[in-house]
Amino acid sequence: MLQVQGVHTFYGRIEALRGVDIDVKEGEIVALIGANGAGKSTLLMTICGSPRAAEGRVVFDGQDITRRPTHEIMRSGIAHAPEGRRIFPRMTVLENLQMGALAAKPEHFNEDMERVFGLFPILKSRQGQRGGTLSGGEQQMLAIARALMSRPRLLLLDEPSLGLAPMIVKHIFQIIRDINRATRATIFLVEQNAFHALKLAHRGYVMVNGKITMAGTGQELLANREVRAAYLEGGH
Amino acid sequence: MAEATVNTSAAPAAATGARAHEPSFVYLVKDALATGAIALALAFPLVGFRTVDRGSTTIIETRFGQMFLGVAVIALGRFAFSLIDAGYARAILAGSGVLSVAWLLLVAVDPGGAAIFPLGWMSWMLVVSVALRAAYVSWGDRSEARGDAVSPGDRVAATVQRLAVFFGPVLLLFAIAMPLLPMADQRWVDLGILVLTYVMLGWGLNVVVGLAGLLDLGYVAFYAVGAYSYAIIAKTFGLNFWEALPMAGGLAAMFGVLLGFPVLRLRGDYLAIVTLGFGEIVRVVLLNWNELSNGPKGIGEIPRPSFFGMPFTPAPPQGVTSFHQWFSAHLWEIGFSPIQRAVYLYYIILLLALLTNIFTLRIRKLPIGRAWEALREDEIACRALGINPTNTKLTAFAIGAMFGGFAGSFFATRQGFISPESFNFIESAIILAIVVLGGMGSQIGVVIASIVLIGGPEWFRDLESYRMLAFGGLMVLIMIWRPQGLLAFREPTILLKPKAGPP
Ligand SMILES: Nc1ncnc2c1ncn2[C@@H]1O[C@H](COP(=O)(O)OP(=O)(O)OP(=O)(O)O)[C@@H](O)[C@H]1O
Ligand SMILES: [Mg+2]
Numbered sequence: 001m002l003q004v005q006g007v008h009t010f011y012g013r014i015e016a017l018r019g020v021d022i023d024v025k026e027g028e029i030v031a032l033i034g035a036n037g038a039g040k041s042t043l044l045m046t047i048c049g050s051p052r053a054a055e056g057r058v059v060f061d062g063q064d065i066t067r068r069p070t071h072e073i074m075r076s077g078i079a080h081a082p083e084g085r086r087i088f089p090r091m092t093v094l095e096n097l098q099m100g101a102l103a104a105k106p107e108h109f110n111e112d113m114e115r116v117f118g119l120f121p122i123l124k125s126r127q128g129q130r131g132g133t134l135s136g137g138e139q140q141m142l143a144i145a146r147a148l149m150s151r152p153r154l155l156l157l158d159e160p161s162l163g164l165a166p167m168i169v170k171h172i173f174q175i176i177r178d179i180n181r182a183t184r185a186t187i188f189l190v191e192q193n194a195f196h197a198l199k200l201a202h203r204g205y206v207m208v209n210g211k212i213t214m215a216g217t218g219q220e221l222l223a224n225r226e227v228r229a230a231y232l233e234g235g236h
Numbered sequence: 237m238a239e240a241t242v243n244t245s246a247a248p249a250a251a252t253g254a255r256a257h258e259p260s261f262v263y264l265v266k267d268a269l270a271t272g273a274i275a276l277a278l279a280f281p282l283v284g285f286r287t288v289d290r291g292s293t294t295i296i297e298t299r300f301g302q303m304f305l306g307v308a309v310i311a312l313g314r315f316a317f318s319l320i321d322a323g324y325a326r327a328i329l330a331g332s333g334v335l336s337v338a339w340l341l342l343v344a345v346d347p348g349g350a351a352i353f354p355l356g357w358m359s360w361m362l363v364v365s366v367a368l369r370a371a372y373v374s375w376g377d378r379s380e381a382r383g384d385a386v387s388p389g390d391r392v393a394a395t396v397q398r399l400a401v402f403f404g405p406v407l408l409l410f411a412i413a414m415p416l417l418p419m420a421d422q423r424w425v426d427l428g429i430l431v432l433t434y435v436m437l438g439w440g441l442n443v444v445v446g447l448a449g450l451l452d453l454g455y456v457a458f459y460a461v462g463a464y465s466y467a468i469i470a471k472t473f474g475l476n477f478w479e480a481l482p483m484a485g486g487l488a489a490m491f492g493v494l495l496g497f498p499v500l501r502l503r504g505d506y507l508a509i510v511t512l513g514f515g516e517i518v519r520v521v522l523l524n525w526n527e528l529s530n531g532p533k534g535i536g537e538i539p540r541p542s543f544f545g546m547p548f549t550p551a552p553p554q555g556v557t558s559f560h561q562w563f564s565a566h567l568w569e570i571g572f573s574p575i576q577r578a579v580y581l582y583y584i585i586l587l588l589a590l591l592t593n594i595f596t597l598r599i600r601k602l603p604i605g606r607a608w609e610a611l612r613e614d615e616i617a618c619r620a621l622g623i624n625p626t627n628t629k630l631t632a633f634a635i636g637a638m639f640g641g642f643a644g645s646f647f648a649t650r651q652g653f654i655s656p657e658s659f660n661f662i663e664s665a666i667i668l669a670i671v672v673l674g675g676m677g678s679q680i681g682v683v684i685a686s687i688v689l690i691g692g693p694e695w696f697r698d699l700e701s702y703r704m705l706a707f708g709g710l711m712v713l714i715m716i717w718r719p720q721g722l723l724a725f726r727e728p729t730i731l732l733k734p735k736a737g738p739p
Contacts, residue, residue, distance in 0.1 A: 048619075050619060071619065071622050071625075072622075073622075074619070074620060074621060075622040079620075080620040082617065082620050086614050086617035087617070088609075088613040088614060088617065090609075090613055091609065091610070091613065099606060099607075099621055099623075100621055102606070102621055103621065103622035147620075150621070
């Protein structure tokens with residue numbers, strides 16, 4: 001469904017991605033783990049077209065989307081929940097969801113809203129509250145819910161567990177699995193929390209300094225000694 | 237939570253009247269003197285001397301009396317303010333309250349009495365501002381001690397916003413009825429037109445600044461483009477107001493896009509600087525392009541509006557019925573009076589302003605309007621949601637500019653004469669001040685701010701040369717108490733259950 005082929009991305013003269021190859025198949029959950037500054041967020045943003053890949057191709061559903069404008073990519077079935085949530089703080093929960101639905105047909109709005117309220121009941125009870133006054137976990141749920149409102153076939157999640165308590169992290173990962181099962185949406189997930197991410201994912205990639213160094217099923221990577229030493233030691 | 241904070245050192249102090257620490261009077265006096273010294277250094281060249289034209293020569297006069305008076309006021313004010321902050325708010329409040337009331341009583345007994353005081357009404361305003369600050373500090377501290385998250389100002393603003401549902405129609409009814417009220421003389425109607433013009437400009441700029449969050453310091457450019465387009469189109473092609481209006485608005489919108497393109501990637505301060513430059517460029521071009529704009533002499537004899545083709549003149553040319561003749565023939569007998577045209581102009585600008593408002597209220601609920609607001613909040617998130625920032629910004633500039641153009645056309649037809657003089661930066665600043673003071677994005681806030689900022693200087697007219705000073709003082713006060721604007725309280729555009737308001 002999504003192929004990233006030999007992608008290089010630059011910030012000025014800094015080469016953040018140095019030839020990345022990724023393959024995400026329909027219906028999968030794929031996790032990408034790596035240290036800070038490895039280039040994980042950059043990869044997700046490059047898929048969305050900003051910044052643009054200097055070399056290589058991004059193919060979605062058999063179509064080359066490398067040079068398409070970002071807003072068109074985001075309307076072609078890809079949704080991105082960016083790093084740091086980035087919900088609209090002065091808008092209410094409901095308005096945030098409405099913004100997420102801009103790329104979808106308006107007649108789906110009520111149905112989709114019921115669906116995300118089913119996944120995140122807390123948001124239903126907070127629908128009139130301003131986004132900026134939600135707790136961190138609620139904001140993360142809102143960010144995912146907002147991304148879901150555009151009916152994506154591919155959902156890109158950037159560190160959904162960022163800054164959340166272990167209980168909430170578990171809950172969020174449970175919901176991600178539910179989304180994958182219920183809506184058949186393909187999920188490409190970037191995570192620091194390697195343990196949870198690899199347990200959840202069908203397959204995983206490890207990124208070091210802008211390059212993919214390892215790939216395999218979630219179980220394989222979890223069992224791998226290098227992965228354990230680099231990303232899992234010191235508790236999860 | 238309240239019990240937990242009692243043990244910290246600040247909490248008991250706050251509870252016992254905010255006496256945070258024992259002030260050292262020596263220190264406060266020194267501080268006040270230092271403030272006075274700085275004021276003196278500034279005032280000596282600025283206030284101490286002034287140049288007077290005496291026939292062919294210019295002489296320099298000294299004004300040391302006024303200078304020392306002003307410096308003394310500043311030092312005393314500083315002393316009063318530091319006493320307030322040092323925990324003597326109540327005492328200062330009592331003192332300044334008594335003083336200001338006594339002042340008023342004195343003037344009430346002898347209306348000329350204000351003249352005894354060196355600064356006239358200004359001295360009263362100064363004392364009152366000290367009293368207000370003292371009241372604010374003593375009250376503000378109390379609400380903090382109670383642990384209220386929402387300040388009293390916010391609560392008032394939220395209430396006003398909610399009351400706007402009733403308040404708005406009342407205000408509208410008043411606006412409709414105003415010219416027909418017995419007290420409405422020429423001065424009232426003219427003031428009404430002026431305020432409504434700025435309400436319309438404020439509402440137009442609100443689209444750009446309030447909704448889309450693009451700080452535009454050159455809005456007057458579109459006002460100017462609208463005015464000149466109307467004047468030139470109407471004069472060259474002999475079109476009437478309603479025919480030329482859409483063209484002038486369209487031209488202004490095109491200028492909006494023209495400004496929008498180069499500033500697409502700019503935000504905040506940089507955007508403000510470029511838009512400011514744009515406003516100046518338009519004015520300078522109008523000043524110098526003699527063939528088009530007639531330069532500094534301006535354009536005169538701009539067609540005045542007519543009522544369905546009937547002019548507002550005492551003696552119309554042969555074959556033309558003027559408004560008062562038609563009115564006398566069909567309804568009841570009236571003579572000609574210049575106020576008839578003023579009232580008609582008043583209703584035109586009321587209509588245009590209402591159009592702007594209705595349009596903005598509607599568009600906020602449409603995808604494009606929501607995209608504007610989202611863009612103001614977070615551009616990166618907007619991109620991630622499939623919003624095209626380029627188109628979104630350009631439409632905001634274009635629509636804001638279009639309303640500015642409409643207002644400009646109205647200005648031209650009302651004045652009958654325009655020149656680049658009328659489109660200075662100060663106009664942009666006033667319009668922006670209206671939007672900011674109203675609370676960015678608040679429609680009713682713009683109305684209140686226009687009444688205060690445009691009507692205010694008129695009411696302060698009795699203060700004569702201190703008028704602008706009083707006006708500036710008022711702005712400073714608003715900035716102290718409501719830096720986020722009078723009504724910075726955003727109404728959600730969508731509620732599932734109509735009753736479920738924001739918590
Ligand atoms: N806008 C930018 N301008 C310049 N350099 C950037 C920019 N954004 C990221 N970088 C650099 O690119 C590299 C990769 O950054 P990226 O945000 O993709 O890392 P990451 O893997 O997501 O890290 P983290 O886990 O900390 O979020 C880093 O070295 C970073 O400093
Ligand atoms: Mg990152």
